[in-house]
Amino acid sequence: MQLSIRELAKRYKTGDGVSGINIEIEKGELVTLLGPSGCGKTTVLRSIGGFLEPDSGDILIEGQSVIQLPPEKRPTSMVFQSYNLWSHMSVYDNLAFGLKIRKMPKAEIRAAVDEALKLVRLSGFEKKYPAELSGGQQQRVALARSLLLKPAVLLLDEPFSALDAKLRHEMREELREIQMKTGLTMVFVTHDQEEALSLSDRIIVMNHGRIEQIAKPQEIYDAPASLYVASFIGKMNFLEGVAEEGSVRIGKLRLPNDKDLRGRITAAVRPEDVQLGEQIVGENILPGKIKQVMILGHYAEVTVELAEFGIIRAFQSKEVVQHMQSGQDVGVCISKAAGFPVDEAKAI
Amino acid sequence: MLWYWKHVGMRRIVEFVLLTIFAIFFAGPLVNLLVLAFSEKWNYPDVLPQVWGFKWWEFVLAKDDIVSSISLSFLIATLVTILSIVVCIPAAYAFARIQFPLKKIFLFSFLLTNAFPKMGLYVSIAVLFYKIGLMNTLLGVVLIHMINVLMFMTWIPTAAFRSIHRAQEESARDVGASPFKVFRSVTLPMAMPGIVVASIFTFLNSLDEAQGTFLVGIPDYKTMPIVMYSIISDFPSSAGAVFSIILTLPTIILLVAAQRLVSADVLASGFQMK
Numbered sequence: 001m002q003l004s005i006r007e008l009a010k011r012y013k014t015g016d017g018v019s020g021i022n023i024e025i026e027k028g029e030l031v032t033l034l035g036p037s038g039c040g041k042t043t044v045l046r047s048i049g050g051f052l053e054p055d056s057g058d059i060l061i062e063g064q065s066v067i068q069l070p071p072e073k074r075p076t077s078m079v080f081q082s083y084n085l086w087s088h089m090s091v092y093d094n095l096a097f098g099l100k101i102r103k104m105p106k107a108e109i110r111a112a113v114d115e116a117l118k119l120v121r122l123s124g125f126e127k128k129y130p131a132e133l134s135g136g137q138q139q140r141v142a143l144a145r146s147l148l149l150k151p152a153v154l155l156l157d158e159p160f161s162a163l164d165a166k167l168r169h170e171m172r173e174e175l176r177e178i179q180m181k182t183g184l185t186m187v188f189v190t191h192d193q194e195e196a197l198s199l200s201d202r203i204i205v206m207n208h209g210r211i212e213q214i215a216k217p218q219e220i221y222d223a224p225a226s227l228y229v230a231s232f233i234g235k236m237n238f239l240e241g242v243a244e245e246g247s248v249r250i251g252k253l254r255l256p257n258d259k260d261l262r263g264r265i266t267a268a269v270r271p272e273d274v275q276l277g278e279q280i281v282g283e284n285i286l287p288g289k290i291k292q293v294m295i296l297g298h299y300a301e302v303t304v305e306l307a308e309f310g311i312i313r314a315f316q317s318k319e320v321v322q323h324m325q326s327g328q329d330v331g332v333c334i335s336k337a338a339g340f341p342v343d344e345a346k347a348i
Numbered sequence: 349m350l351w352y353w354k355h356v357g358m359r360r361i362v363e364f365v366l367l368t369i370f371a372i373f374f375a376g377p378l379v380n381l382l383v384l385a386f387s388e389k390w391n392y393p394d395v396l397p398q399v400w401g402f403k404w405w406e407f408v409l410a411k412d413d414i415v416s417s418i419s420l421s422f423l424i425a426t427l428v429t430i431l432s433i434v435v436c437i438p439a440a441y442a443f444a445r446i447q448f449p450l451k452k453i454f455l456f457s458f459l460l461t462n463a464f465p466k467m468g469l470y471v472s473i474a475v476l477f478y479k480i481g482l483m484n485t486l487l488g489v490v491l492i493h494m495i496n497v498l499m500f501m502t503w504i505p506t507a508a509f510r511s512i513h514r515a516q517e518e519s520a521r522d523v524g525a526s527p528f529k530v531f532r533s534v535t536l537p538m539a540m541p542g543i544v545v546a547s548i549f550t551f552l553n554s555l556d557e558a559q560g561t562f563l564v565g566i567p568d569y570k571t572m573p574i575v576m577y578s579i580i581s582d583f584p585s586s587a588g589a590v591f592s593i594i595l596t597l598p599t600i601i602l603l604v605a606a607q608r609l610v611s612a613d614v615l616a617s618g619f620q621m622k
Contacts (some may be wrong), residue, residue: 051518071521078522083513088537096534098523142519272384317472 002027002061002185003048003153008057018043021057021188025153030179032196033207036232041189042157044206048187049078049155052220061152077151079159084142086131091117092126095145097150117149136167143175147182155190160195172199193233198223205229210243227340230268236313237269241339248339249287251308255337256274265335275313275333276302276324285331293321304332369419371523384589404586408594414575418594421572422580424486425554428493429547435494436501437543441535444509458499472558477564489569492560497550504549508542509535548606552599 003025010227018040025031033041035099046061050071059067066074085094093253097112104112111345117123117327120140123232130138139159154173159166176199179186190196196214197217205212205228207222213225224230231238241250243261268295288304291311301323302314312332385404387397396571408414441456442448473492474483482488512535522532525545536543558573567569572595580588 049522051521071518072526074526076522078519080515080519083515084519086516086534088540097520097525101529102525125458145519146525 001061003026004058004116005044005048006045006059006060008044008054008060010047010052010054010057016040016209018206020210022211023204023214025187027185028183030176030199031199032190032200032203032233033187033206034190034196034203037191039206040209040242041191041206043191044313045078045155045157047186048153049076050074051078056091074218076155077149078140078147078157079139079146081158082162084334087130087143089129090126091122091130091133093129093139094130094141094185095148096207098145098149100212101226112148113178116144119147119181120174124190126218134172135163138262139171140164140174143178147178149183150184152185154184156185158191160190161190161192164185168195175199205232207232213344224268224338227266227268228340230340232268235271235313237271237274238267239267239337241265241267246311248337248338250334252282253286253334255334255339257339259339260339264342265339266342267339268333269312269337271301271313271315273334273336274312275335276304276314276316276320277331277333280329280331282331286332288324288325288330288332290328292326293324295321304330306332314322377398381589381592382460382588385593387586390586399427404584407583408579408587408590413439413570414579414591416577417570417572420569421555422598424489424493424569424571426550427468427486427490428497429532429551430555431490432497432501432550433543433547436498436546437505440502440505441509441531443506455502458502462497462499466471466559469562473560474563483564484566484568489561489571492564493554493557496560497553497556500549500553501546504546505539505543508539511542512538545606552602 004021005070006019009017009019013054013216016038019042021040023031023044033044035041043052047054050069050073051065056066058065059066060197061075066076067161085091085117087095089287092113095116096109099109113126114123117125120143122137122140122144125133125137125141130141133141135334139162143145143159145225159278160171172195177188178184188196191285197220202214203217203220204214207228211221212313213229215223215225220229220233224233230236237252241248241253241255241264243249243257243263243265248257248261248265248267255267277285279285286306286309288306290302291305292303294301294303295318298318300316302321302324305316306312314332383397384521386400386402388401388403389399404511414483443451470492473495477488479482482491516538517530517534521527523534555571556573557571558577561569561579562574565574572591574590576588576595579591
């Protein structure tokens with residue numbers, strides 16, 4: 001394992017903190033810590049970098065415990081959210097600083113800086129000062145500064161959150177490309193689920209200082225491990241139902257009971273797993289009334305008021321919604337749902 | 349002519365008038381001082397002196413105690429600046445970075461020396477200096493000068509250290525710098541503009557200080573301002589003018605030098621309290 005975190009815990013005076021953090025990351029993986037602000041993701045990242053002393057637990061990098069080491073002795077490097085660069089140094093000096101400390105010969109430093117700048121597509125910027133660069137360029141220099149140290153684990157603390165949407169998208173692709181080229185192990189912190197889904201090999205979803213789920217992006221989306229993950233990632237409908245042996249019942253709907261639940265449950269349904277039809281009465285159909293049809297480019301979001309279960313949203317293709325209008329009666333079918341015990345809903 | 353004023357606009361005219369008034373108020377006394385310093389004979393109704401010359405320059409520069417007071421003033425100002433850097437910069441760093449109880453009150457207490465009438469403060473200090481034998485000593489004069497500048501010397505560098513974001517220090521740790529190396533290579537250079545500004549203030553303030561020196565340093569430590577007081581009362585105003593130009597010169601040189609080092613907004617940002 002490139003990075004192992006074992007039973008990490010840290011409690012702040014405010015009562016926030018993290019506990020029971022266990023993470024194993026393999027060499028060359030890009031793993032995202034995802035969660036709302038205050039969920040503890042930055043605490044975990046700063047503990048890996050050595051900027052925070054956890055109360056208990058251990059952190060191993062390439063099999064060696066680093067928990068006792070100060071940041072400068074750890075084989076990690078961190079890209080911060082902002083204020084990354086030293087404004088009194090040129091881009092070249094910013095990049096060379098770490099290598100000079102390592103007493104690398106001058107010619108080698110020059111070569112390493114050139115290579116790193118090429119990697120982030122900023123060749124020729126050596127003599128510029130941070131104040132002369134745009135936000136995106138500054139963040140690329142910061143990335144290059146960390147890359148040329150060839151860290152065992154590269155830590156990124158919401159590095160693109162200060163950039164505008166378009167640039168953020170570009171940087172995401174670039175980071176992925178760099179990761180492929182260099183094969184570096186990366187831990188990326190973000191609160192942006194889209195960023196996490198598009199960037200990561202695996203996502204760690206955190207909430208209230210605990211890990212909710214560790215899985216591949218597709219799995220997080222398709223099979224959320226908890227109601228929290230289900231509500232945090234993507235759009236989701238929640239319906240109340242009853243679980244029996246062999247099936248889950250939502251009104252007249254019957255769905256398979258995969259998790260073998262019993263009693264009252266909350267069923268999480270993706271809008272793309274909801275179908276609308278003209279047939280209103282029948283087995284496996286919930287009756288409802290269309291409230292709103294919103295065309296969103298290549299697809300449409302239809303809001304339906306169900307007779308017994310409140311509002312449900314469905315993603316439909318443009319062709320299907322062509323003849324639909326608000327006030328019309330429709331029948332709702334659900335092809336897939338994930339059930340969770342009701343108690344869990346109260347815990348959120 | 350009227351079309352011209354219309355073209356320029358009311359706003360511009362008001363701005364121009366205000367600027368002119370400001371220039372007269374600001375530059376007028378200085379111009380008068382310059383003319384006075386180079387005049388040998390200047391009687392009332394004439395706008396310019398009847399006789400120009402360097403007589404008073406020769407007179408002032410020929411007096412031994414004046415030349416020695418200039419070098420003494422510079423010696424004291426240098427000592428005061430160095431000593432207050434040694435005392436105040438670490439304190440400023442602590443105020444900016446380290447959390448300790450009653451921090452705000454401590455920081456605010458530096459204002460106290462500037463809040464009371466100076467003379468009262470000096471007299472009570474003089475009483476203390478008598479007891480411990482610091483009257484009429486170089487150290488005594490230096491200490492009195494330092495009391496004046498403690499506030500600048502702590503507040504401005506504190507603001508400078510504070511404006512350095514922690515992530516900038518952390519990223520230096522991150523690439524392998526020890527805490528000491530971080531301070532030397534990142535924190536200190538980035539705070540340097542603020543420290544330079546505070547040091548220049550200190551130097552100029554010490555060069556200009558008269559009241560405290562008069563009380564503690566007399567008779568052996570006569571600095572420029574002290575000598576100037578006696579010259580102004582004993583000789584024609586031209587001698588005083590020559591002397592004030594000598595006193596002003598270092599100020600102008602240092603401020604020009606400071607401006608090359610530090611932009612005006614940094615100078616002003618030194619006074620922001622966060």
